[in-house]
Amino acid sequence: MECKSEERVSKLLRAQTHVWNHIFSFVNSMSLKCAIDLEIPDxxxxxxxxxxxxxxxxxxxxxxxxxxxxYRLMRILTHSGFFSQLQVNENDLEMGYVLTDASTLLLKDNPLSMLPFFHAMLDPILTKPWHQLPTWFRNDDPTPFHTAHEMKIWDYAGRDPKLNQLFNDAMASDAQLVSNVVIERCSGVFKGLESLVDVGGGxxxxxxxxxxxxxxxxxTVFDLPHxxxxxxxxxxxxYVGGDMFESVPPAxxxxxxxxxxxxNDEQCVKILKKCKEGIKRKVIVIDMVVESEEEDFESTETKLLVDMVVMVLYPGKERTEKEWAKIIFSAGFSDYKITPVVGLRSFIEIYP
Structure with missing residues (x-):
């Protein structure tokens, strides 16, 4: 009887730890934000x-x-993998800090810096909608962002220079990193092309x-006029301004x-159909494919976190291969190929 009781207590305490870790998970991002605001990595x-x-x-x-x-701030960030703690030298007991690969991506002068993406995602404009998530589940608003700000994110960005700048800078920083990987690993995707339109290219x-x-x-970079x-x-x-739901330049x-x-699926089918009207060779999609069989726990978690971000800010979602196939074939395409070579994201080549 005592063994059963001890097992029950152990399970209870493990469950408490698990709950606490999720309650306080925001501490990781807020601690990192503090270190960045103090310019500690730089x-x-x-x-x-x-x-x-x-x-x-x-x-x-x-x-x-x-x-x-x-010291307490650096201790949690060292535990989280953003700094490493080392002895300064053999004759000195004082400990010091060096950067890790992760914190190197948060340096101001790093050409591949993720700082703009970091600042955008933690800006109050984009964090406020999370407090409206329960309300959104009970109303008919398209997104929690709409519930919080009474307009869609694209309309808000069109009216608010701050959000427009934050969003553009965030997407530009991500594109900088991805483009380096794409050019190095995936140059064959562009073989034989004479023209290309980057739809929503910022x-x-x-x-x-x-x-x-x-x-x-x-x-050609094709995006909204503003x-x-x-x-x-x-x-x-x-650069060409326009609306991808109306038309896409031929290439x-x-x-x-x-x-x-x-x-959402209906909107994606409409976008893909507009792309299909003008292309000669293929549509190249760089996006996530969730629930992949050969995937580690951390990658799965990151994809699921991003899926929740998408749900809160936009009317979209991260898709499984089956869900990708559904919208691809619904738009009238004949075939596709998925190549997981861009970290969390994959190359999806779609053929007419």
Whole structure:
């Protein structure tokens, strides 16, 4: 009887820990935000070697009474994998900090910096809708964002320069990272193309990388007029304003990078049909495929988290291969090929 009781208590305590971890999971992102606002990653990077704790606190211009609390901030962020703690040297017992691969992606001067994406996702404009999630489940609003702000996110961005800038910068930073991977790993996807339209291409980071790496391809960035206003192209790159639900400029191929997950199935079918009207070769989609068999726990969790973000901000979702096939064939395409080579996202080549 005692063994059964001990097992029950152990299960209860493990369950309590699990619940606490989820209750306090916001502490990870808020702690990281604090470190970024204090410029800790950049300070350690500029130091150039293992930075002693005393040197770090001296560099932060802190209130003297708060200096010891930095250790607690660095402790949780070290546990989370954003810093590594090392002994400064063999003759010194003081510990210091170095960056990890993750924190390197949060440096201001890193060409692949994720800072703009980080700042956008944690801005109050985009976090406020989460508090409306239960209300949204009971009303007929299209998204929790709409419940919180009384308009769709695209309408809000069209009226609010701050959100428009945050969103464009976030997508540009993501495109910078993805384009590097795409050019290095997936150049064969662009073989034989003479023209390409990047639908929803924002400020054109992805299209610029393609235009530079494949100068024989004429690239067009196609996005809403307020997004591409005042943007200038180059020899084989131009910007065109318009609405992808109305028409898409003709080309050998159309690129849809992280676009279709923003929309429901009916809207995706409409977008794909507009793409099909003008393409000669294929549609290239860069997006997530969820519930993949060969996937680790962390990747699955990240995809499910992103799916919830999409549900809260847009009328879309992350899709399984079966769900991708449904909208692809519903739009009148004959075949597709999925290649998981862009980290959490895959190349989905769709053929007319």
């Amino acid at each position: 300070i350690i990077h500029k130091y150039g070697e293992t930075m002693p704790f005393s040197q770090l606190t001296a560099s932060l211009s802190l209130n003297p009474s708060k200096a010891n609390c930095i 400020t054109g980071i992805m299209a610029k990388a393609i235009a530079k790496s494949f100068p024989h391809i004429d690239c 997004v591409v206003a005042n943007l200038k192209g180059c020899e084989n790159l131009k 050998d191929a159309v690129l849809l990078k992280w676009i279709l997950h923003d929309w």
